[in-house]
Amino acid sequence: MPYNHSVIEHKWQHYWRVNETFKTVENENKPKYYALDMFPYPSGQGLHVGHPEGYTATDIMSRLKRMQGFKVLHPMGWDAFGLPAEQYAMKTGHNPKDFTAQNIKNFKRQIRSLGFSYDWSREINTTDPEYYRWTQWIFEQMYKKGLAYEKETLVNWAPDLMGGTVVANEEVINGKTERGDFPVYRVPMKQWILKITAYADRLLDDLDLVDWPDSIKEMQRNWIGRSIGASVHFKVEDSDKDIEVFTTRPDTLFGATYMVVAPEHEIVDEITTPECKASVDEYKASVATKSDLERTDLNKDKTGVFTGAYAINPVNGKKIPVWIGDYVLASYGTGAIMAVPAHDDRDFEFATKFKINIMPVIEGGDVSEAAYTGDGVHINSDFLNGMDKQTAIDTMIDWLQEHGVGDKKVNYRLRDWIFSRQRYWGEPIPVIHWEDGETTLVPEDQLPLRLPAAKDIRPSGTGESPLANLDDWLNVVDENGRKGRRETNTMPQWAGSSWYYLRYIDPHNDKAIADKDLLKEWSPVDLYVGGAEHAVLHLLYARFWHKVLYDLGVVSTKEPFQKLVNQGMILGENHEKMSKSKGNVVNPDDIVEKYGADTLRMYEMFMGPLTESVAWSEDGLNGSRRWIERVWRLLIDDNNHLRDRVSTINDGALDLVYNQTVKKVTTDYENMHFNTAISQMMVFVNEAYKADSLPLEYMEGFVKMLSPIIPHVAEELWSLLGHEGTISYEAWPTFDESKLVEDTVDVIVQINGKMRAKLSVDKDTDKDTLEKLAMAEPRIQSNIGDKTVRKVIVIPNKIVNIVVG
């Protein structure tokens, strides 16, 4: 019978399900392996062919490890809060809960059809109250530790998104929202904030502990953006006010010829002179209405106005003007800078435009042309004269400390995480605001604070979430009759995904986020696979929460994800990103139906390295299908019986290639080089087709090696080879090193580095013999001709290179 994917795949998926083949067993005396996929947001569009690429990779690793004697945790779940469900609900009047449940059902059907070895008894869903109960619990622990606080702050307000909502810095791309591309404005609002900056150093330094792609580590380092410098205090002339600045170049303090303060800085109104008040107010107003995009991208031209005030440069007592300008950000450092136009490009541009004095303090460059930002000998700098940059920096910091006007200081580009969202479909923040001004947490024993059912979700119109419309839920009264109002903000989508990998370890625990011993047994995640788009957002937040839980004694590892792999993108056949509008989207359902899940899995692993982006090819897919059929025909005849060629007779013809294949496939799998592992198995099959007899032992080993990639076919072949039950826990094949040793080797003979002949000689033939044999080759002789042999390099078993000239 020819290979019938549909019958086989249904048969084995059913078998795995009823036998609970992949149920994780705890407390077994085996090494553990935790293989995790980034769980999906169950969108209405269903699965995309990009999803199974990463899922297949972790599935191969899970199946390999089981056969290598590991206990494996390989779960799946749903990151199901999120914007699209709420948008859909608002548009249609449906409930996001029902809509989400329906999408999950479809996603689960699709994922199951691909034959992944998930332990579905551990499935989690971030929108399940029994799950978000613990998301809220973690928030409460943060609140108690002072890591969650409310503050009136400048937020990224996107009035056109979902009836108006606040988005995190990380969700703003070029001054527009990541989702939907709406303009973002900076407005003050009271928000919940998580103090991620308190962990900045550890988030940076502990990157050294994990095995992640360098690019991701680098992106996180840049995002955290630690810079070391100094703070310097400048007195405002004729006032008791003081302006503190942060600078990485305290060595250039003698070149500071003016200061700039962010327009939003509170000191602006205090120091602005009456003559300048009108122009300052006008400037502040114009800045306030600008979106971030207009302040940055669209307007590279520097703007600003003079406040009328002067500050005193502490190092030389000179009077310098204080300006305001929006090129200084209120949110970084102290919101004020000392400007050194001679040695900073931005200050140079500003000073040139406003004709402010430019004073060089380092030799090199020409300050009439451009700022000089390189190293050099300091000049015009009193006690720093003659020093290089680093010496001058150290000397100046000492001076500032001695005179009490400054100190060494570290600053971060990373800002605290604005955690509130003005949305319905998210975890309610478990907080009550009382009429007397007190703010309390919902007591832990009353968690989860459930999201109220709502038929009609509408924007509140006030900038608050739709929860503000739901009076029954909103208003509370305590035992003393004190009235309170629930927090109407909900958590961002990143909340549930910041700790889900822990819940899989003990998903039904109603006493704790997970049992402490089980957390110890399974942490950390050994392999985490997902897209690079989460490089900073999800991965930084999850690391932050993990460290908080570490400090609370909940988890025992410093880092959550030991090894991280980013799979590449699967592009459309036209080499462009798959999208509906381009019409190049491939639906996995169609592929599974027509070719089978095994073909899809095999093709996605064979098309190129896991980490690279590769274009889809229907021909390539078809080739994978044909190879599976070729494997099938190698072993199975037309009557669905094992071929007679498969027997216990071993004539030795396949010894070498089989042992090579076991060795290469094993190491390639372990290094996740699936494309080359497959090509080695293809080589093996090509050899097997030429062999007279197919030793049973080798065929069984081969089927085992196939099983992580094409598990349904492998299970069926395993049965046809005469075995009962599943192949999933059979011992991984081993190779015989002695069979890999060949007695003769090919040695290349080169002339001036160009290959001219090949010698087939006994292994370990000595240098002299090799040289003589090489010289005796007719082709070598004719190539040397009448030229002089200058030198002969001989590397036994490899090469003879004859240098002539």
Place this chain on the structure above:
RNA sequence: GCCGCUGUGGCGGAAUUGGCAGACGCGCUGGACUCAAAAUCCAGUUCCUUCACGGGAGUGUGGGUUCGACCCCCACCGGCGGCACCA
């Protein structure tokens, strides 16, 4: 602009430590099987040159180190990703 990655046949991609460039697959060409076609099996397939043996060129470009470079170094060009007034 800055940071990181990347560049190999008609296509997807291999090449462990500096040692046969192009494994494996797709496509294409030829042969076997067939009345015929499809499927399958076998063989060939970097380019130029040669009937052939052979010879020459060749891993984005230019240079360098080396007996020998896809691999190491320098400069440049193209592609992808990230950051982008962060003082």
